[in-house]
Amino acid sequence: MNRTTVSLIAGTAALAAVTGFATLSSPQAAGTARTATELPVERTSLLCPSPSTSDIAETSYTSFTPVTKDASGGGKAELQAAAEESDGKSKSKSKSEKAGKPVLEPEGPGKPATGDTSGGDAPALVGTAEGKFAPGWTVQETTEVAAGSGRGLQGVNCSAPDTEFWFPGASTAADRTDYVHLTNPDDSAAVVDIELYGKDGALDSTLGEGITVAPHSSDPILLSTLTEEKQENLTVHVNVRSGRVGAAVQALDDKLGGDWLAASTDPSGSLVLPGIPKDATAVRLVAFAPGDSDADVKVQLASPSGLITPAGNETLHVKAGMTASADLGDVTRGEAGSLVLTPTDSSVPVVAALRVVRGKGDDQETAFIPATRPVGTRATVADNSAKGTTLSLTAPTRAATVKVTASAGSEGGEAVSKTFTLKAGTTQNVEAPAPTGLKGTYALTVEHVSGGPVYGARTLAATEDGVPGFTVQTLPDDRGMVAVPEADQDLSVLQK
Numbered sequence: 001m002n003r004t005t006v007s008l009i010a011g012t013a014a015l016a017a018v019t020g021f022a023t024l025s026s027p028q029a030a031g032t033a034r035t036a037t038e039l040p041v042e043r044t045s046l047l048c049p050s051p052s053t054s055d056i057a058e059t060s061y062t063s064f065t066p067v068t069k070d071a072s073g074g075g076k077a078e079l080q081a082a083a084e085e086s087d088g089k090s091k092s093k094s095k096s097e098k099a100g101k102p103v104l105e106p107e108g109p110g111k112p113a114t115g116d117t118s119g120g121d122a123p124a125l126v127g128t129a130e131g132k133f134a135p136g137w138t139v140q141e142t143t144e145v146a147a148g149s150g151r152g153l154q155g156v157n158c159s160a161p162d163t164e165f166w167f168p169g170a171s172t173a174a175d176r177t178d179y180v181h182l183t184n185p186d187d188s189a190a191v192v193d194i195e196l197y198g199k200d201g202a203l204d205s206t207l208g209e210g211i212t213v214a215p216h217s218s219d220p221i222l223l224s225t226l227t228e229e230k231q232e233n234l235t236v237h238v239n240v241r242s243g244r245v246g247a248a249v250q251a252l253d254d255k256l257g258g259d260w261l262a263a264s265t266d267p268s269g270s271l272v273l274p275g276i277p278k279d280a281t282a283v284r285l286v287a288f289a290p291g292d293s294d295a296d297v298k299v300q301l302a303s304p305s306g307l308i309t310p311a312g313n314e315t316l317h318v319k320a321g322m323t324a325s326a327d328l329g330d331v332t333r334g335e336a337g338s339l340v341l342t343p344t345d346s347s348v349p350v351v352a353a354l355r356v357v358r359g360k361g362d363d364q365e366t367a368f369i370p371a372t373r374p375v376g377t378r379a380t381v382a383d384n385s386a387k388g389t390t391l392s393l394t395a396p397t398r399a400a401t402v403k404v405t406a407s408a409g410s411e412g413g414e415a416v417s418k419t420f421t422l423k424a425g426t427t428q429n430v431e432a433p434a435p436t437g438l439k440g441t442y443a444l445t446v447e448h449v450s451g452g453p454v455y456g457a458r459t460l461a462a463t464e465d466g467v468p469g470f471t472v473q474t475l476p477d478d479r480g481m482v483a484v485p486e487a488d489q490d491l492s493v494l495q496k
Contacts (some may be wrong), residue, residue, distance in 0.1 A: 034262070036483035040071040040135035047246030048079065048125040048158035049181035049260075050218055051117070051143040054150070057144040060116045061125070062383035064407060064443035065109040068135040068480060075131015078102040079115065079158075080138060081123040082183060082216050106133060112382055112410040112443055122490070124183045124218030127158060135480030138443070140383040142460065142471065142490050149177060150258030152365040153462055154250070155471030157262065161244040162183055165263040167236040168286040168323065169353035169368055172196075175254045180236060183246040190243030194221060197288055198231040201321050213245055220250070233325040233352070252325025257365035259471050264370040267291075267467040269347030271371035272302075273354050274338040275392035275457025275472055276331070278429065281364070282357040283328040285339065287350050289318040295348035302394045303329055304339045307425040316341075318350055335430040338394040338455065341371075359468045362380060367459075367472045374453040375402070380445040381458040390459040391432040391444055395422035398409035398452025405447070406433040410440030422454065446475055 051059040061079060082104040103125060104115030110131055129137040139158040139372050147152045161183075181348065184190045194208035205227045213219050223236070238247045252258035265271070267290055278281060289295040295318040301308045310331050318324040341352060353370040375393075384406075393402060405417040413435035420430050435442050446456055456475035463469060 011095050027318050036398055036485050038431035038481045039484050040068050041480060041482055042072050042134055043130045044134045044137050044176060044183055045160060046127040046137065046139050046158040047161055047183040047185055048127065048139060048141045048167035048220050049156065049183060049248050049250065050124040050220065051141055052145060053120045054145050054148055055120045056147065057120060057145050058144050059122055059141060060114060060383065061103055062112050062114050062140045062441055063104055063106050064112045064138055064380060064382040065106065065129065065133050066136045066378065066380055066445045067110045071132040071135050073132060075133050077106045077127065077129035077133035077137060079104050079125050079127040082126045082185070082218050083123065092370050100283060105472030109133065110415070111408045112441055113295045114378050114410050114441065124181070126185045136378060136380055136478040138380045138382050138478065140381065140473065141213050142383050146155040146464065149254050150252030152257035152467060153460060153469035153471045153472055154259050155460060156248055156260035157473050159248065161246050163240040163244050164353040165238040165247040166288070167249045167261055167263055168235045169261050169355055170223060170234045170249050170251065171232055172227060172230050173232045174230060177246040177252040178223045179220040179250045180223065180238065181218060181248050181250060182213045184213040184215060184243060186243055187215050188243060189214055190245050191241040192245060193239045193241060194226060195239065196223065196227055196236040197321060197323050198229065199233065199323055203229050233286050233323050235323045246435050253366055255364065257469070259367045261368040262370050264351040264353055265373050267349030267351050268384050268398065269343045269349055271341040271350065271352050272394065272396055272455040273352060273369050273371050274394050274427070274455040274474060275369060275459060276337045276339065276354065276356060277358055277470065278332050278334055278336050280332055280356050280358055281360060283331050283453065284355040285316065285328060285352060286323060286325050286355065287316060287318050287328045287352040288323050289348055291349060292320050293348045294319050295350045297341045297343040298344050299349060300340045302396055302425055302427045303335050304426055304428060307340065315344055327382050334391060336392055336427045338392065338427040340396045356472065358470055363467045365469050367469060367470055369457060370474065371457060371474050372474035374455050375475055377449055377481060378445060378447045379456060379470045379478055380412045380443055381473055381475055382443040382458065384444055384458065386434060386438055388461040390429055392427060392429050393420065393422055393446070393454055393456045393458065393461070394427040395424055395452055395454050397424060399424045400454045401449040402454055403447045403449055404430065404432050404436050405445045407445065409435050409438045409442050412439035413437045413442065419449065424452065
């Protein structure tokens with residue numbers, strides 16, 4: 001077969017593998033040049049880490065798929081224990097798994113579905129969505145822990161399996177207990193390397209090399225078992241030698257509560273970390289330069305009135321292969337804000353995340369905000385409630401317009417949409433709509449209408465006994481659509 005033909009077929013096969021069985025459209029006339037066609041993905045997978053080891057933990061799962069034009073008919077979505085996918089038998093004793101049933105099974109797009117587990121034996125979950133359930137499918141895992149290390153509200157968006165992850169903001173300090181959760185959804189074992197980078201470079205550790213994650217299983221790896229060094233700010237690099245995994249870091253603090261640290265977006269010279277709560281009392285920026293060159297980045301806060309440079313933290317120097325940090329204090333000063341990082345001179349790729357603290361004294365809680373992709377075409381976040389939900393949107397470079405849709409409630413209510421315009425360089429905590437006649441929880445979907453790129457984050461807050469529990473999830477593009485090149489029926493032109 002001609003090399004060009006082979007390349008075309010190989011490229012199409014790779015695209016379908018990444019996006020979930022995309023289907024090529026036939027052209028109307030052979031030999032005519034074609035542009036790419038946007039088609040909904042037809043299959044997607046999400047992995048949810050085991051939520052907590054606390055016996056008093058209460059975890060809820062919320063699944064949502066936005067209604068997508070031209071999506072395939074039929075299909076289904078379900079979320080079940082990882083081990084159950086391989087042998088049909090649950091290894092967990094949690095109430096949701098005793099009957100061997102999925103934690104949740106959505107009825108259809110446009111309406112959230114909910115499920116729950118309790119106690120410290122809740123398993124990691126593997127989710128699969130097909131057909132009309134696949135485009136834009138999102139699952140939120142939210143855990144309430146009333147007391148003990150990591151007490152407060154912990155939340156994470158269940159993520160797709162991948163082969164590389166960066167987690168700036170982890171720690172092996174004495175008051176921190178951080179785990180890297182690795183979940184393997186496949187039929188063959190995955191082999192993973194975990195590398196740790198501190199303020200002086202790579203930490204000595206051989207125990208993080210060649211970790212085997214069995215098929216359909218999840219392993220929580222305690223960072224302090226990989227190194228004897230106690231460092232306040234670490235960057236964790238998860239590199240998958242073979243197979244693929246889902247990965248997330250659970251950071252538990254003895255005094256400051258805890259939350260999930262999701263992976264930073266791919267290394268880049270410019271990054272946006274959206275949705276810092278306006279009442280944050282302490283904000284720490286942690287960054288890492290994975291290449292061979294040092295990075296110098298300009299630090300700016302996108303406020304409601306425009307870009308502001310924090311006094312004393314105008315720039316951050318990040319040495320190659322080393323983790324750098326900067327304490328920004330109460331940088332938002334009572335207003336909505338997002339952090340914008342740009343190169344001061346030459347662009348050197350970095351990864352970054354924020355540790356955010358709310359409250360004072362003994363009544364403090366922690367959450368994390370990783371650098372994230374823009375909203376893109378569309379992004380969705382689930383498990384919103386009538387109270388305690390804040391939607392933060394920022395347009396760092398140019399003015400932009402977005403449409404925000406509140407879905408129907410999980411137990412009743414009708415969807416509502418509103419349009420917002422964001423000025424260049426600003427962040428707004430928008431008055432997001434809520435479903436009419438809301439019962440239960442609902443999803444928020446943000447769609448880009450016009451203008452420059454938009455970044456977003458959602459904060460869930462719930463105060464118990466004076467402790468301001470909260471968690472923040474970013475809103476990256478849901479990648480529910482894929483650009484598929486239209487192939488000619490007559491491939492003879494490729495034989496030349």
